[in-house]
Amino acid sequence: MFYYALMVSITEIADMAGVSPATVSRTLTKSAKVSDETLARIEEAMEKSGYSLEIHRKRNNSRVARVKNIAFLILSRDVLQDYSSSFNKTTRAVSSAIIQSHANMIHAYVDKLDNLPPAVANGTIDGLVLSGSCSDDQVMKMISGIPKVWLSSHREGEMVLPLVGNEGIGKMAAGYLSRRGHKKIAFLNAFSEHLAMATRSDFFEFYARKNDVDVELFTKRNREKTYNSIHEIKHALEELIDQWASQPSRATGLFIPLDIQVAICYEILAAKGIKAGIDVDIIGCDNDEAALMGLSPKPATIEIGAAAMGYRAVQELMWRIDNPHAKKHDSVTVVVEPKLVPGGVTDFFVK
Template sequence: MSNTKVAQALGVSEATVSRVMNNQPGVSKSTAQRVREMAAKLGVGSRAHHSSLEGIRYNTVGLVVLSADAFQRFSQAYHQTIAGVEDALRSKGVEMIYARASEPSQLPPRISAGEVDGLILAGTHPDPATLRVIEKLPQVWVCSHREDDCDMALEGNHAVAQLAADYLLGRGHISLAAISPLASHPAMRARLEYFEYLVTRQNASVKIISCDVDETLLEQTDVEDDPLRRLAEVVDGQVEEMLACEPRPTGIMAANDMVSGMIYAALQKRGIRPGIDIEIIGSEHDGPALSGLYPRPATIDIAAFTMGRRSVEQLLWRIAHPNEPHAYQVVVKPWLVHGDDINESLS
C-alpha cells in the first residue's frame, strides 16, 4: 500500500515507484527524484536504498583512469576489474561514466563540475592538477597503491608473493629468480620486494631481475612497432641475465602471466624446457596469456572481478559516511591456481 500512495500522489504507476524504491534501472532521473522526494514526504522508505545508497544525489559514479598503466591495454585482470565495477553499479541501479584523463581538460564535464556522487579511480602516476579538480568528491582507488591517506580496494600483492614463494620452495627449488620489466609499477614492485624477503628468510638464494621500460611503450598502436614484441625483447634480455647466474635458478616468479609467456619463449629459444628444466609461476590468472603454453604454468588468481565490486561497496559506504576521518583499505585475498604437472625431474 505504501507504493500505491506514492504512485497516486504523483500520477505514476506502482511499477515505476517499485523500480525507484528498489534501485532498478528504467526510470528517468527526474521521475526517480520526484518519487524519492514524495516517498520521504509520506514516510515511505526502501530499506535497501537507505542502507546501501544513502547520500546518493545524482545516481551516477565516475570510473576514471588517471594515468596510463603499462599493462592495462593487454591485461585481462584489468578488464575484469572494470567489469566488476560495472556489475556492482548496475546491480544498484547507478549510472557509470567511464573516462581516461591524464590532465584536467580530459575529465568529463559532469565530473569536473562535481555532478557525480563519487569516483572509482585507477592509475599509477596521476597528474596532480587533475587530482586537485576532483579532490572534494568521495573516491576509492582500485588496483593502485597510493602513499597518501585514501580509501583503496587492492589486490593482495604481499599474499601473491607469499603464494609464489611457498609454491616454488615447496616444490624443492632452492635457487630462485623474479623477473619484471616494469620495476616502478607499484603492484609489481610490491610483489618482487616481498618475494625476495620471503625467499631469503628461508635461506634460499634469489636473484631479482627488473628494469624500467618506458611506460608509454604498451600504449602505442603502430602495427609496425608492435609494443608487445618490444617488451618481449626486454624480457628475453632479462632471461639471458638470469641464466648467467650462479647457481642458475630453477624456479622463477614472473611479474604477471603476460611476462610468464615471454619467459617461456625466451627459454625455448635457448633449448631450455619451461616447466621441466625451469619452473615458472605467474599471477593474475590471465587465460589468454597462458592458453598457448605447455606445460601450463601455475598462476595466482587476484580476484580482479571481486576487487572491482568491492571498490563500489567501499565507495557507497564512503558516500554514506562523508565525515568518517579514517581511510580504509579493502584487500581481496588471492589464491593459487595449479598448472600442468609434468612427471619429469628438474634437470
C-alpha cells in the same frame, strides 16, 4: 533575487571561496564535514553572489530517490591496462555493479585537469572508483573530499600507497617455489616501473630470504611505463632471460608476475633449448586463461580476484555514500586475497 540565485553555479561559488566544487556541493548537502574556516569562506561567497541555500535545499529535497552519479576514472595509462586480463575483468565488474545499483556512470581517462569530466569538476558526482596514479596535483585537489575507492597502487603527494594484495602475491610465489625444493629462485619482470610489480618483487625477495632461499631479481626499467607492442616486450624479456641463463648457478624457479610475460618466456626459452616446467619451474600471476592456453606443461599462476575486486569496490563505495559520517578518511583501498592455481607440473625435481 530568486532568479539570480538559481543562475549562480556551484563552480562559481567554489571559485570565489577558493575550494573545489565538490567541497561546496558536500557542504550544501551536509554529506561531509569541512573546517570552520572553509565553511565561513563558502558562506561568504554564497552571500556575495546571492546564492540561496534555502532554494538549493528545496530542490534537493524534492528528489525523493535521487539516482547516484558514479565516476570510474583511469588516472594513468600503464602496462596492466594494455596487457593484463585482470584489468579488463575489473573494469567489466565495476560497470556491471554500478548498473545493478541503478546508478549513472561516467567512465573516463583523466591524466590531466583538462580531461576531468564536467560532472566531476562541478561537484555533481557522488562517488569515485579510481585506478592508476595521477601526477597532476590539480586533479587530485579537485576530487579531494569526494568518497572514493582505489583499485590500484597509487601515489598521494610524496606517499606511495601499494595495493595490499600485491604483498600476498609476492609471499605466495616465494612460498610456492620454496616448498617445491628450490634453493635458488628469481623474479623476472619487464615491467619494473609499475607500482604493483615493484611491490610483488619486494615481498617475493623478502619472503624468499625469510625461507632461507637464495633469490635474484632480473628486471627491465622502462621509462615509458608501458610497451607499444608485444615485440617490444619480447625483446625486453629476451635480455632478462639471457642474464638469468648466463649465471654459473642459475635459479631453478622463476616468478614471472604477469601471465602474458609467462607465455612469451615459454617461447623464448624453447628457442634456447630450455624446457619450461622441466628445466626451470615457473609460476605466473593473473590466471589469464588466454595467455596460458596451449602452454605445456601449464605453469602455476595466482588468481588475484579481479572481478570480485570490482564488485566489492562498488559495494564499498555505495555504502560510504549512504553513510557519509561513518568513516574518517574519504578514500579506501579494496583488496581481495590472492589464490594459488596449480599448474600441470605436480612435482619438480631440482637438478
